[in-house]
Amino acid sequence: MGRLLALDIGERRIGVAVCDAARIVARPLCIVDRKREDALARIAALTQEYQPDALIVGYPYHFDGKISSQAQQVEAFAEALRAIVSVPIVFLDERFTTEEARALMAAAPKRAAIRAHDDAVAAAVLLQRALEEGFRL
Secondary structure (H helix, E strand, O other), rough: OOOOEEEOOOOOOOEEEEOOOOOOOOOEEEEEEOOOOHHHHHHHHHHHHHHHOEEEOOOOOOOOOEOOOOHHHHHHHHHHHHHOOOEEEEEOOOOOOHHHHHHHHHOOOOOOOOOOOOOHHHHHHHHHHHHHHOOOO
């Protein structure tokens, strides 16, 4: 068992999270500006650096379970990423991750050492869910 990276792909930003090699705890890692030309290359570089067993990509559903309009953009980005990374890319339901991330951030002490952007925290929420559900390839 090894690390996993999670991506919360939005229109403007991509939140990135990573877990420890034992797959116990997920943590926010960084934000990648999706509008930059090198966004794919930056994700590929993180994949190279952290050597994850897989990339977990949040798949956008509506509250009623229907696929959102953002799904097509997420799928297109993931397909482009598949062409340049050698690890499996797995889609997981990302419903409520941003809301949970914002609630966690609001509850954190003001002087918390780590204040991440909600996109990265949402990626960590997604990844932590996968870990708690016993994610396996």
